[in-house]
Amino acid sequence: MIKKILIANRGEIASRIIRTCRKMGIASVAVYSEADKDAPYVSKADEAFLLGGPRVNESYLNATKIFEIAKLANCDAVHPGYGFLSENANFARKCAKEDLIFIGPHPDLIEKMGNKVAARQLMELNGLPVVPGLSRPLVDSKEAVWEAEKIGYPVMLKAAAGGGGIGMQVVNDEVELLKIYEGNQNRALMFFGNGEMFIEKLIEKPRHIEIQVLADTFGHSVYLWERECSIQRRHQKVFEEAPSPFLDNETREAMGNAAVKAIETIGYYNAGTLEFLVDVDKNFYFLEMNTRLQVEHPVTEEITGLDLVEQQIRIAQGEPLAFKQSEIHRDGHSIEVRIYAEDPVTFFPSPGKITELKVPQEEYIRHELAVHDRSVVSHFYDPMIAKLIVKGSSRSQAIQRLVEALDFYKVEGIKTNLPLLRQIAVHEKYKQGETTTDFIETYIKKNGTTI
Amino acid sequence: MSEVIASMAGSVWKVVVSEGENVSSGQEVIILESMKMEIPLAAGTSGKIKQIHISEGDFVNEGDVLAIIE
Numbered sequence: 001m002i003k004k005i006l007i008a009n010r011g012e013i014a015s016r017i018i019r020t021c022r023k024m025g026i027a028s029v030a031v032y033s034e035a036d037k038d039a040p041y042v043s044k045a046d047e048a049f050l051l052g053g054p055r056v057n058e059s060y061l062n063a064t065k066i067f068e069i070a071k072l073a074n075c076d077a078v079h080p081g082y083g084f085l086s087e088n089a090n091f092a093r094k095c096a097k098e099d100l101i102f103i104g105p106h107p108d109l110i111e112k113m114g115n116k117v118a119a120r121q122l123m124e125l126n127g128l129p130v131v132p133g134l135s136r137p138l139v140d141s142k143e144a145v146w147e148a149e150k151i152g153y154p155v156m157l158k159a160a161a162g163g164g165g166i167g168m169q170v171v172n173d174e175v176e177l178l179k180i181y182e183g184n185q186n187r188a189l190m191f192f193g194n195g196e197m198f199i200e201k202l203i204e205k206p207r208h209i210e211i212q213v214l215a216d217t218f219g220h221s222v223y224l225w226e227r228e229c230s231i232q233r234r235h236q237k238v239f240e241e242a243p244s245p246f247l248d249n250e251t252r253e254a255m256g257n258a259a260v261k262a263i264e265t266i267g268y269y270n271a272g273t274l275e276f277l278v279d280v281d282k283n284f285y286f287l288e289m290n291t292r293l294q295v296e297h298p299v300t301e302e303i304t305g306l307d308l309v310e311q312q313i314r315i316a317q318g319e320p321l322a323f324k325q326s327e328i329h330r331d332g333h334s335i336e337v338r339i340y341a342e343d344p345v346t347f348f349p350s351p352g353k354i355t356e357l358k359v360p361q362e363e364y365i366r367h368e369l370a371v372h373d374r375s376v377v378s379h380f381y382d383p384m385i386a387k388l389i390v391k392g393s394s395r396s397q398a399i400q401r402l403v404e405a406l407d408f409y410k411v412e413g414i415k416t417n418l419p420l421l422r423q424i425a426v427h428e429k430y431k432q433g434e435t436t437t438d439f440i441e442t443y444i445k446k447n448g449t450t451i
Numbered sequence: 452m453s454e455v456i457a458s459m460a461g462s463v464w465k466v467v468v469s470e471g472e473n474v475s476s477g478q479e480v481i482i483l484e485s486m487k488m489e490i491p492l493a494a495g496t497s498g499k500i501k502q503i504h505i506s507e508g509d510f511v512n513e514g515d516v517l518a519i520i521e
Contacts (some may be wrong), residue, residue, distance in 0.1 A: 234488075341486070348459040349486035350513075379461045379510070383486040 009081030011370035033059030133200025159188035245433030302334035355413035461485025
């Protein structure tokens with residue numbers, strides 16, 4: 001049984017994991033950079049240790065220092081959260097060598113899923129539909145042109161190792177493809193150390209719908225329904241909800257069953273998320289698998305009543321899943337919005353000192369906060385400062401509650417995307433469930449007014 | 452004369468040009484980095500880089516003048 005967990009992360013997710021540790025009677029150890037010494041999660045943990053300077057390679061990516069602290073504090077497990085080392089197979093492998101339980105899947109599967117080309121190949125072999133395209137890296141720009149011709153423009157050019165929307169570009173014709181190919185490849189090499197590119201058909205007006213799975217180490221897997229995360233800016237999610245306003249039960253079950261079958265075949269365990277694109281005709285295509293807890297996991301928790309961090313810990317300490325697929329409930333509707341420290345129109349980052357923070361309190365509102373009312377939001381990290389999660393018995397009630405919550409929500413001292421979130425929440429098209437990935441470009445004008 | 456102004460708070464990731472260099476309008480001169488995002492700053496006019504007020508790694512605030520082109 002796990003007694004003490006080191007949380008190799010920061011911000012809201014560190015606080016979130018500490019909460020479950022406390023509930024389960026497990027001691028928590030936080031690690032922090034110099035920039036985070038006053039962050040809420042540091043004081044919430046049972047113990048906290050300084051990692052180093054504010055830069056991520058001096059702190060949250062410094063595996064050597066993390067292992068030193070784990071040994072010093074006598075931890076028996078590491079929870080990596082999301083981002084940072086959470087999808088680093090070598091880190092997971094080293095945990096085992098250091099006699100620490102890595103709360104996540106087998107390192108070999110982290111590695112496979114980390115490469116989009118390999119993941120696509122593997123999942124296609126295991127019965128998941130994929131977007132039409134090439135299931136291996138392109139040799140050069142000539143082959144890219146040849147393949148694009150076969151698939152039909154517009155196509156999407158992607159870096160195999162890309163993530164978070166970096167390394168993806170829509171290409172409309174051959175001239176454009178030839179023009180950008182090498183630049184994109186060089187950029188991928190620079191950012192990810194891997195210049196492999198692949199190409200696939202552009203699915204127009206798609207929705208981004210993902211299936212949450214849980215699997216124990218005894219070969220038992222379940223899915224916890226879907227989350228729809230179509231509304232994005234710069235290819236990063238802004239709104240997430242469960243259930244999806246678009247799926248019918250038949251598609252929902254088909255996606256869930258396909259996901260479970262695929263992860264059982266590859267021997268996956270712990271929590272994971274299979275991301276799909278769903279087209280206007282409700283065809284679904286596997287996109288990628290995230291081998292970790294997702295930022296938007298709370299909406300799944302809200303509709304199922306399950307604590308995903310608790311499930312991850314139980315699986316990691318060798319417990320079998322305590323429920324069958326047929327015992328997983330789905331109740332009500334939940335929406336999460338991500339509050340970013342950024343300009344609501346240009347999306348440019350806005351780090352700085354928060355001078356006032358006022359958040360609404362209701363029994364149907366859940367907050368995951370990375371900051372308090374005097375926090376300095378550092379430019380060294382991701383701009384997400386908080387998540388606001390609401391629940392309603394229906395989607396329309398959840399939206400109504402979200403709008404009220406956003407009206408009350410106040411962050412002063414820095415710019416945030418709160419005005420944008422509110423514009424989306426009150427938009428007629430959002431209420432109608434027209435949640436496609438181009439929602440912001442289509443319905444929210446550049447000057448910040450609504451179309 | 453025109454100024455290259457920081458469009459956001461963050462650190463200077465790269466200074467692409469040096470003082471005395473001729474640049475053309477629209478050319479990237481400085482790249483800022485903040486919150487995992489890189490934002491290139493372009494020259495507003497063609498001309499010679501008269502002064503660069505910052506070095507790589509410096510922290511700048513939104514609105515700061517980073518370089519002057521004449």
